[in-house]
Amino acid sequence: MLQVKNISKNFKKNQVLNNISFQIYPGQIVHIAGRNGSGKSTLFKIITHLIKPTSGTITLDSNVKIGALIENPGFIEYESALTNLKFLANLNNAFDLSTVSNLMESFYLNPNDNSPVSKYSIGMRQKIGIIQAIMEDQNLILLDEPTRGLDPESIEQFVDLLNKLRNQNKSIIIASHDLLPDLKYDATYRLEKGLLVHE
Numbered sequence: 001m002l003q004v005k006n007i008s009k010n011f012k013k014n015q016v017l018n019n020i021s022f023q024i025y026p027g028q029i030v031h032i033a034g035r036n037g038s039g040k041s042t043l044f045k046i047i048t049h050l051i052k053p054t055s056g057t058i059t060l061d062s063n064v065k066i067g068a069l070i071e072n073p074g075f076i077e078y079e080s081a082l083t084n085l086k087f088l089a090n091l092n093n094a095f096d097l098s099t100v101s102n103l104m105e106s107f108y109l110n111p112n113d114n115s116p117v118s119k120y121s122i123g124m125r126q127k128i129g130i131i132q133a134i135m136e137d138q139n140l141i142l143l144d145e146p147t148r149g150l151d152p153e154s155i156e157q158f159v160d161l162l163n164k165l166r167n168q169n170k171s172i173i174i175a176s177h178d179l180l181p182d183l184k185y186d187a188t189y190r191l192e193k194g195l196l197v198h199e
């Protein structure tokens with residue numbers, strides 16, 4: 001599905017990633033832990049081609065469609081959650097009202113709520129960020145600190161959702177400080193001083 005090979009990234013003299021290699025296969029969930037500033041977001045940005053590595057290669061299978069939640073997702077603040085999701089999916093011609101409504105309801109969000117996203121809490125915004133990363137049937141899903149701001153019930157829903165996605169043979173990489181309880185990972189790594197350590 002994805003092969004990351006010998007990726008290094010320097011920002012001037014700051015070497016953030018030092019010869020990172022790992023791979024993920026269909027139906028796997030991989031966790032990458034690391035302190036603030038250890039390079040988790042940088043690695044995701046390289047995988048999604050938002051930034052170029054200093055060296056190394058990213059190889060994706062030809063059928064891969066990437067969904068990603070990286071840092072704080074940006075929305076059109078004066079529009080509703082549903083309108084934002086519609087806008088994002090329409091960019092790829094991929095909006096499906098029942099998929100998006102079901103995902104919103106599973107996260108205790110009301111698809112008919114017309115309030116602007118600017119009125120949403122951090123956790124609510126985070127949920128919309130997760131939904132946009134999976135709503136187009138993406139099969140490689142990168143989630144950076146996905147549970148930030150989520151309440152315990154929503155975290156349970158999120159773990160259920162991840163298990164469903166795994167059963168659909170989708171691959172998921174989660175970068176976060178903590179492992180999610182009740183979720184079985186196929187591999188766990190730690191980013192430390194630029195190196196990716198297998199745990």
Ligand SMILES: Nc1ncnc2c1ncn2[C@@H]1O[C@H](COP(=O)(O)OP(=O)(O)OP(=O)(O)O)[C@@H](O)[C@H]1O
Nearest residue numbers: 011012014016034035036037038039040041042043
């Ligand atoms: N565009 C950039 N220019 C210069 N330095 C950068 C840039 N982007 C990231 N860095 C540096 O790279 C390092 C890793 O940042 P990154 O955001 O990848 O860490 P992170 O592990 O995602 O942190 P957090 O857990 O706080 O989100 C930091 O030292 C950061 O200052």
